[in-house]
Amino acid sequence: MMNSYRINLTLLNTDGGLDPLVRALNIVRRGKVNVKAITASFNRDAINVDIYVEGVEDEVNWVCNKLNKLYDVVKVSYTATASISIPEAQVSLMGERNG
Numbered sequence: 001m002m003n004s005y006r007i008n009l010t011l012l013n014t015d016g017g018l019d020p021l022v023r024a025l026n027i028v029r030r031g032k033v034n035v036k037a038i039t040a041s042f043n044r045d046a047i048n049v050d051i052y053v054e055g056v057e058d059e060v061n062w063v064c065n066k067l068n069k070l071y072d073v074v075k076v077s078y079t080a081t082a083s084i085s086i087p088e089a090q091v092s093l094m095g096e097r098n099g
Contacts, residue, residue, distance in 0.1 A: 020072040030064035
């Protein structure tokens with residue numbers, strides 16, 4: 001049965017690049033989950049990521065186990081959610097583009 005989950009991920013970001021995030025997203029892409037939304041916030045030395053997915057819990061657990069093996073992952077966890085809830089700040093920005 002397909003359920004909604006939020007995967008919370010904290011990555012080391014010592015060089016200030018996108019490489020840790022791209023490595024993590026490649027693992028999520030390989031999982032049998034449907035990604036509904038992604039939010040990421042960058043600070044000096046870490047990237048905090050929330051990935052909202054739908055899928056079977058075994059697949060979400062598989063994704064989290066694979067993420068946990070990445071050398072730049074500090075923390076990974078997932079929680080079931082009643083529905084996909086994108087934070088209000090991100091909703092207000094959706095659809096807006098510069099230019």
